[in-house]
Amino acid sequence: MHIKEHPILAFKRGRRVEFFFDGKKMWGYEGEPIAAALHANGVRVLRRSIKLNRPRGFYCAIGNCSSCLMKVNGEPNVRVCVERLEEGMVVGTQMAKGDLSRAKANPISSSGGGSGIRKTDIAVIGGGPAGLSAAISANQMGAKVTLLDRNSRIGGQLIKQTHMFFGSEKQYAFIRGIDIADILADKLDKEMTDVMLNATVLGYYREDGVLGVEENNRFTKIKPERIIVATGASEKVLAFPNNDLPGIYGAGAAQTLMNEHGVVPGNNVLMVGAGNIGLIVSYQLMQAGINVKAIIEAASKIGGYWVHASKVRRLGVPIYTSYTVKKADGRESLERVTIWQLDKNWQPLKGTEIDLNVDVMCIAVGLSPLAELLWQAGCQMKYIPELGGHTPLRGEDMQTTVKGIYVAGDVAGVEEASSAMVEGSLAGLCAAKSLGYDNGRFKELREEAINELMNLRSGPVSEGMRKGLEQLI
Amino acid sequence: MKKSGEVVIIGGGISGLSTAYNLARLGCKDVVLLEKESLYSGATGRCGAGVRQQFGLEINCRLAKGACEILENLNELLDYERDIELKQGGYLWLLTTDEEVKLYKKNVQLQNNLGIESRLITVEEALEIVPYLNPEGIKACTFHQKDGHVNPFQVSQAYAEAAKRLGVEINTFTEVTDIKVKNNHIVEVITDKGKIATNKVLNAAGAFAKHIGEMAGVKLPLKPERHQILATEPVEPLLGPMVISTDLACLQEPQGSFIMSYSDPDEPEGVNISSSWRFMEEMAKRVCTVLPILSNIKVVRQWAGNYTMTPDAAPILGSLPGVEGFYFAAGFSGHGFMLGPMTGVLMAEHILGKETTISIDKLDIGRFERGELMREPAVS
Ligand SMILES: Cc1cc2nc3c(=O)[nH]c(=O)nc-3n(C[C@H](O)[C@H](O)[C@H](O)COP(=O)(O)OP(=O)(O)OC[C@H]3O[C@@H](n4cnc5c(N)ncnc54)[C@H](O)[C@@H]3O)c2cc1C
Ligand SMILES: Cc1cc2nc3c(=O)[nH]c(=O)nc-3n(C[C@H](O)[C@H](O)[C@H](O)COP(=O)(O)OP(=O)(O)OC[C@H]3O[C@@H](n4cnc5c(N)ncnc54)[C@H](O)[C@@H]3O)c2cc1C
Ligand code: FES
Numbered sequence: 022m023h024i025k026e027h028p029i030l031a032f033k034r035g036r037r038v039e040f041f042f043d044g045k046k047m048w049g050y051e052g053e054p055i056a057a058a059l060h061a062n063g064v065r066v067l068r069r070s071i072k073l074n075r076p077r078g079f080y081c082a083i084g085n086c087s088s089c090l091m092k093v094n095g096e097p098n099v100r101v102c103v104e105r106l107e108e109g110m111v112v113g114t115q116m117a118k119g120d121l122s123r124a125k126a127n128p129i130s131s132s133g134g135g136s137g138i139r140k141t142d143i144a145v146i147g148g149g150p151a152g153l154s155a156a157i158s159a160n161q162m163g164a165k166v167t168l169l170d171r172n173s174r175i176g177g178q179l180i181k182q183t184h185m186f187f188g189s190e191k192q193y194a195f196i197r198g199i200d201i202a203d204i205l206a207d208k209l210d211k212e213m214t215d216v217m218l219n220a221t222v223l224g225y226y227r228e229d230g231v232l233g234v235e236e237n238n239r240f241t242k243i244k245p246e247r248i249i250v251a252t253g254a255s256e257k258v259l260a261f262p263n264n265d266l267p268g269i270y271g272a273g274a275a276q277t278l279m280n281e282h283g284v285v286p287g288n289n290v291l292m293v294g295a296g297n298i299g300l301i302v303s304y305q306l307m308q309a310g311i312n313v314k315a316i317i318e319a320a321s322k323i324g325g326y327w328v329h330a331s332k333v334r335r336l337g338v339p340i341y342t343s344y345t346v347k348k349a350d351g352r353e354s355l356e357r358v359t360i361w362q363l364d365k366n367w368q369p370l371k372g373t374e375i376d377l378n379v380d381v382m383c384i385a386v387g388l389s390p391l392a393e394l395l396w397q398a399g400c401q402m403k404y405i406p407e408l409g410g411h412t413p414l415r416g417e418d419m420q421t422t423v424k425g426i427y428v429a430g431d432v433a434g435v436e437e438a439s440s441a442m443v444e445g446s447l448a449g450l451c452a453a454k455s456l457g458y459d460n461g462r463f464k465e466l467r468e469e470a471i472n473e474l475m476n477l478r479s480g481p482v483s484e485g486m487r488k489g490l491e492q493l494i
Numbered sequence: 495m496k497k498s499g500e501v502v503i504i505g506g507g508i509s510g511l512s513t514a515y516n517l518a519r520l521g522c523k524d525v526v527l528l529e530k531e532s533l534y535s536g537a538t539g540r541c542g543a544g545v546r547q548q549f550g551l552e553i554n555c556r557l558a559k560g561a562c563e564i565l566e567n568l569n570e571l572l573d574y575e576r577d578i579e580l581k582q583g584g585y586l587w588l589l590t591t592d593e594e595v596k597l598y599k600k601n602v603q604l605q606n607n608l609g610i611e612s613r614l615i616t617v618e619e620a621l622e623i624v625p626y627l628n629p630e631g632i633k634a635c636t637f638h639q640k641d642g643h644v645n646p647f648q649v650s651q652a653y654a655e656a657a658k659r660l661g662v663e664i665n666t667f668t669e670v671t672d673i674k675v676k677n678n679h680i681v682e683v684i685t686d687k688g689k690i691a692t693n694k695v696l697n698a699a700g701a702f703a704k705h706i707g708e709m710a711g712v713k714l715p716l717k718p719e720r721h722q723i724l725a726t727e728p729v730e731p732l733l734g735p736m737v738i739s740t741d742l743a744c745l746q747e748p749q750g751s752f753i754m755s756y757s758d759p760d761e762p763e764g765v766n767i768s769s770s771w772r773f774m775e776e777m778a779k780r781v782c783t784v785l786p787i788l789s790n791i792k793v794v795r796q797w798a799g800n801y802t803m804t805p806d807a808a809p810i811l812g813s814l815p816g817v818e819g820f821y822f823a824a825g826f827s828g829h830g831f832m833l834g835p836m837t838g839v840l841m842a843e844h845i846l847g848k849e850t851t852i853s854i855d856k857l858d859i860g861r862f863e864r865g866e867l868m869r870e871p872a873v874s
Contacts, residue, residue: 071728096790098727118750121729126786224796228768240778242771 023050023061024283024309029183029197032283038108052173055101055112056082056089057282065267065354067091067101068115076353078267082274084171085255085391088265091115095124102274105173137242141167141215143452144232144245146222146394149177150438151430152251153205154445155452159249160210162453162460167243168214169234171221176202177253177430178273179438181280183308184301184329186439198438199280205442222252225398230425247425247452250395251445254388254409254431259293262348268355272302272385279309287381291358292316295340297437299385300329306383307336314377317344317360319367319386347374349382358382390432398423407489408434414493417471418451419444427452434493436478436486443473495665498691499526501845502683504670504706505698507538508646508831509823511653512838513696513845515572518660520842525662526692528685530669534650536700538831540767540799542723542753543649544736544745545832546585546641547610550601550871551808554829555608556852557836564835565644573659574652578644581748584735585641586623588784589634594740597871598636605638612638623734626787643736643745643753646831653838670699673709673820680710680819694845696821701765701800703824710817714810715862716825717803720766722773723755724796732787742780744788752791754781757828767798801828808868809833811840812858821845822859827870 024032035051042064049058056067056079066076067089079089084103093099094111097119101112143159145152148170156166174180182198193201209216217236224233225248232243256271258264268287270278272294275286290311292303295318303313316333321343323330334340347359347369362373389410396402400421402411412434413421420427429448430441447470454463478487501517503510506529514527529535545565547558564571568578589595598614605612613636620635621627658664665687673695674682683690699706701718728750736745744754754777774796782789804810804825814820823841826833836852843850861867 097729098792118728118730121732121787121790124787124790126782127789224769224771226769226771228770231771233771233774240771240775 022285024279024285027283028308030199030280030283034283038106040106040108040110040112042112043114049106051108052105053282054082055091055093055104055106055110057278057284058106059101059112060278060286061284066114067267069117070265071117074117075265076267077265078354079270080258080274081256081271082277090119092119097121097124103172138231139167139241139243141165141243141245142456142458143167143247143249143449144169144243145249145251145449146232147177147251147253147430147432148172148175148216149251149253149430149441150179150201150205151253151432151441151445151448152177152249153202153209154442155249155251155429155449156214157205157208157210158446158449158466159453159458160213162450162463163458164213164453164456166214167217167245168209169217169220169222171219173219175206175216175218181273181276182301182438183280183305201438222394225394227397227399246456247427249427249429249445249448249452250432251428251430251441251448252391252394252432254390254435256384257387257389259346259384259386261346263350266349266351266355267353268351268380269349269382269384272298272383275381275383276302276305280305285309285311287379288312289314289379290381290383291360291377291379292383292385293346294318294385294387295323295325295330295342296385296387297325297329299383300325300333302383302385303333303338304329304336307333307338313338314379316340317346318342319345319363345369346382355380355382388431388435390435392432395421395426395428395432398426400426403492405434405489405492407485408436408493412489412493417494418467419448420451425455434486434489440474440477443470443477446470447474495668495685495688496526496663496690497688499663500524500692501526501694501696502690502692503527503696503698504683505529505536505700506533506654506664506666507536507698507700508534508650508653508834509700509826509837509841510696510698511650511657512834513698513823513841514662514664514838515653515657515660516838516842517845518657518662520846520848522842522846523661525657526690527657527662527664528668528670528683529664529666532666533654533664534647537799537801538646538650538700538834540723540797541646541831542743542745542755543644543646543831544585544641544738544743545580545644546638546736548585548587548601548605548612548636548638548641550597550604551868552604552608553852553856553868554808554833554870555605555610557833559608559610560839560852561833561836562640564839565649568649568652568835572652572656574655576648576652578648578652579748580642580644582640582642583733584623584637584639586620586735586737587636588620588632588737588739589636590631590739592633595634601871602636610638611640612636624737626732626785627737628784628786637735641736643747649834670706670709673706675710675817678816678818680817694819694821696823696841696845698823700824701802703802703822707822710820712814712817712820714822714824714859715805716810717763718765718800719761719763719803720798721755721757721761721801721828722769722777722796722798723753724774724777724793726752726788726791727794729791733785737784739784742777742784744781744785751794752788756780765800767800769796769798802830803827805862806867807870809837809857810859811837811854812844814859
């Protein structure tokens with residue numbers, strides 16, 4: 022079902038078009054992800070697993086996990102959570118590995134894909150709050166930027182965040198995430214920044230510092246003088262029996278589906294994880310008229326901000342701490358979840374099981390940095406659980422151990438959007454300065470950013486984060 | 495780590511591992527293998543793992559045939575339970591010039607004489623084997639059904655486990671830094687984790703074999719050279735054989751991924767495992783010309799490894815007359831994986847002073863000085 026009315030969001034949709042799913046005629050909006058259109062039509066099973074033929078749906082909804090591969094117009098292995106719907110598309114459940122034999126061969130262009138190499142001062146990879154802020158401050162210093170994002174619009178995760186931000190005025194306190202995305206996009210210097218959308222950076226070639234980019238199904242190349250990696254993070258999964266059932270989604274994925282694409286994820290939801298994302302998404306689900314049956318949290322206390330927790334509690338949602346998922350059940354998609362309690366040593370207690378009839382379970386157990394490009398580049402990495410996993414070592418100016426490669430935002434250690442923006446500014450300033458660009462205010466702006474980061478990280482909730490960060494710099 | 499060993503093997507690739515196993519199998523109880531990184535992290539873990547018997551040189555045909563027979567029975571021989579994914583879908587060799595056709599006709603003759611059932615086939619016959627082949631520019635093909643592909647990790651692991659069971663000590667993340675020679679005899683191997691006294695050392699260090707040779711004061715005519723390769727997403731079976739020509743080599747693994755590679759004549763000498771965007775572009779162009787259906791498939795990764803070339807593209811197996819106890823198994827020139835099972839048998843026999851199952855006299859290092867080069871014509 023598509024959401025018709027929303028207290029905050031007004032969905033800009035394409036025209037209504039017809040498409041086909043396994044031979045059946047269906048309707049969707051042009052330009053929305055195929056997975057969203059299918060979900061709105063009640064289709065949750067997108068493919069069958071390779072060996073055991075198990076039903077599979079999407080999980081991350083932002084192109085990270087490959088859980089949603091389907092056959093589209095004869096081509097197998099298409100990630101339908103990001104592939105856009107077109108009129109008359111023929112979409113099919115993918116059985117096993119996908120069959121190429123019926124796909125039409127593409128003509129090879131005479132240039133053989135061998136396009137020239139674009140040059141730029143700074144390539145910023147990722148147009149979330151971190152990447153946008155990096156581009157803005159690099160522009161301010163005088164550097165030219167190429168900003169790349171694999172999504173069809175900029176804003177990163179902000180474009181699904183309907184809640185208002187805290188913090189200082191500088192980080193847009195009391196403004197909703199979606200609006201911050203617009204504000205940042207407006208601040209970009211259009212003359213100085215070349216924005217490439219639908220452009221996925223696939224590889225960093227150490228040999229000559231070239232970035233390989235897939236842009237609208239073509240392989241293109243960019244050679245920047247400096248690189249700022251601001252690719253964000255991906256949602257973690259949780260291990261329990263039947264965790265692959267359609268209907269079990271990342272919490273961010275449910276948020277994406279609902280707030281970005283205007284599709285109702287389901288009727289009854291269990292939220293796993295009471296960190297900020299779990300709490301915020303629960304609240305947003307209720308805003309869209311969906312019943313949140315419970316929030317469970319394996320730790321003995323709630324991890325997110327108290328404000329967010331009391332908001333959902335006030336609406337009558339129980340939060341069970343020291344509880345985890347025992348198993349999920351359902352024939353083709355999720356029907357029931359069994360949860361159970363954990364003792365002080367995190368061991369499950371028999372006899373504490375509770376069955377919950379839900380058709381959606383959202384997993385909000387944290388994010389891990391999307392750091393593939395940093396590994397490719399040979400940046401030194403360190404495993405820091407407080408920051409989400411393997412995180413790059415870096416200096417105060419956000420430069421990694423590989424000269425010329427900077428990081429900002431979640432990829433530099435998972436925090437939140439406010440710190441992502443400040444880290445982005447800092448990286449943009451320093452990368453530009455290292456190329457000799459300075460509008461005269463570099464020193465002052467750099468100081469300012471470093472102080473802001475200190476302030477943002479000063480609260481008691483950030484203690485783990487602070488400890489983690491100490492290991493990086 | 496042991497303080498001494500009867501035989502010390504440098505290199506945990508297929509050559510070193512299979513020799514270690516065979517030494518132990520033949521009763522040598524005191525074998526130490528040293529690998530500077532993790533096992534099979536050199537060319538072995540980076541290769542295409544194509545397995546063929548279609549060579550143009552008698553010795554290579556014999557080695558390859560022997561190795562293939564071992565692979566066909568590897569699970570049993572090594573008491574290994576996991577699937578080594580041997581797929582004998584054949585090698586389909588595309589011939590595009592009259593000279594090539596003439597040469598490969600001769601090769602097929604030689605192969606047939608040695609009991610290898612390869613044959614020269616027409617383009618029409620080739621299209622029956624690979625319906626997706628673009629026949630343009632192809633004059634004829636050779637085909638041998640028993641050629642194919644195997645999982646290099648499984649095969650290497652099988653050897654490593656069997657060797658360990660028979661008492662071989664395997665030390666990973668242990669780098670050989672020097673070799674001590676006294677009165678023309680090997681006496682000691684020095685590593686970053688300590689010293690090992692020994693009189694016998696096998697240099698199976700792949701691209702670093704030249705460097706290891708220098709440690710013992712020996713100059714080896716070896717040239718490491720980068721080769722790049724890529725893998726696609728898995729799809730349902732489309733391609734039976736490895737399709738190979740002077741332009742490229744492309745196969746589909748049993749799990750569905752396509753693996754492809756080509757040789758760049760302009761690649762400079764040197765150890766190098768970085769990837770290039772040029773390879774990605776050029777590979778895509780070449781494979782889409784030969785197998786246009788692959789224009790729809792997605793690449794999931796690319797990587798590189800090193801070939802170790804000799805002046806005649808045949809391996810160096812044997813010992814060095816000047817330094818007693820210094821043995822080599824190196825310079826495989828791009829086909830050392832498929833020969834690996836046989837390399838191990840022969841080198842173990844040779845090191846233990848036994849007569850080798852197949853004579854390796856002509857593969858010794860002296861051939862370059864004697865001017866008796868082997869010249870393998872069928873290299874891709
Ligand atoms: C699904 C999801 C939902 C979230 N919801 C909330 C929330 O409600 N509230 C909250 O406080 N925090 C939320 N977060 C946390 C959020 O990550 C941070 O608040 C903030 O967005 C981090 O900013 P960033 O710029 O580092 O990353 P992101 O905002 O994630 O931006 C990264 C951008 O990089 C692009 N990208 C990634 N890889 C490539 C590539 N190889 N080539 C080109 N482009 C690439 C992505 O498309 C994306 O636009 C959420 C995170 C996720 C993953
Ligand atoms: C892209 C590519 C594709 C290929 N395709 C095929 C194919 O289809 N079929 C085929 O048969 N062959 C193929 N080859 C060739 C094949 O991979 C090699 O010939 C074979 O693996 C050589 O094995 P090896 O054990 O001799 O050397 P390696 O596997 O390179 O092992 C040598 C080992 O020695 C170690 N070492 C080096 N120096 C030291 C030191 N100082 N101390 C300790 N350890 C040291 C290295 O770390 C390494 O692990 C390919 C090669 C490449 C690069
Ligand atoms: S890639 Fe589509 S759901 Fe993750």
